[in-house]
Amino acid sequence: MASFGFRGHDHTACVADRMAAVEAQCAEKKLQLTPIRRRVLELLLEHHKALGAYDILKALEAEGRPAQPPVAYRALDFLTTHGFAHKIERLNAFVACSDPGHGHAPTFLICRDCNTVAEEPGTLSREALAETANLAGFQIEKAVVEAEGVCPLCRDEP
């Protein structure tokens, strides 16, 4: 369940499940999951990898709904603000969150060949981080781990 990003799975069901979960959360929190926001999230889920804002714009244009940069960035801002997606800083790209509602220290395993991103919870120990922060007198608000390497698929098929 953790690393589905790198294993075969029923992708259609995967996307549907996530969309349903996000819809439920939006209903509960009174958030507006507008058509554009919804479509951008679907694109992230369908591709199942990190997409840049301009990749999303290309996709929207390809399906007959051309849009300008602010449209993509606004939708992505909504999604990331509410925890439905994450920005991968190393790639200047975005992925759907694999576990909305998780804690605030996800670990991203980023394949340097295919840009697939797997999100794993809890690599970063809360204690170690707190200890480091206390040592420095620093007040941590959020932390992420970005690990780069090679995913199983790219390792096996060069």
Next chain:
Amino acid sequence: MASFGFRGHDHTACVADRMAAVEAQCAEKKLQLTPIRRRVLELLLEHHKALGAYDILKALEAEGRPAQPPVAYRALDFLTTHGFAHKIERLNAFVACSDPGHGHAPTFLICRDCNTVAEEPGTLSREALAETANLAGFQIEKAVVEAEGVCPLCRDEP
């Protein structure tokens, strides 16, 4: 010694020490610490915070040595490749490494007010990371933690 980025210290000596250490490493490894590379590293050390490539270009111009973007990016590439500096992805900016020769999983404590960056070793447990990677069948080559928050100076003086 770890978190000097957020505490008072003899900055002149700090810069001199680091430059000497880097010079020694370059001599040993037969790396060319050219004037530009040297000056860029000095700028990073002097400011003691994350600087963007264009900040560096502005600084170079201010001291009568104007340069074009590739100059800054090439120097920064040299410094990061050899471990003398790090890129902070969250800020699109660069900091001098506080401990050249460290392992490969540094933690950066990034102040969201003043952009000061402190580099701490070892927050990320090697075991936890390896375990996560094995679970996903993923081969990690490098990993960083970027933690955002408020540094002691900014917290005390609003």
Next chain:
DNA sequence: TTGCCGGGTGTTACACTATATCAATTTTTG
């Protein structure tokens, strides 16, 4: 009803970040 107010969208224009390319120069090596 009417008018306001808020969030969301459409659009233009621009700012910031980074790289490709080729020529000129310096340094290293044989």
Next chain:
DNA sequence: CAAAAATTGATATAGTGTAACACCCGGCAA
């Protein structure tokens, strides 16, 4: 010294991200 490799100079361009303003459409108060 001559050839090869590394570094720098300079121009142009690609990629990423925002500011600003007009428009629309919902709810809501006068």
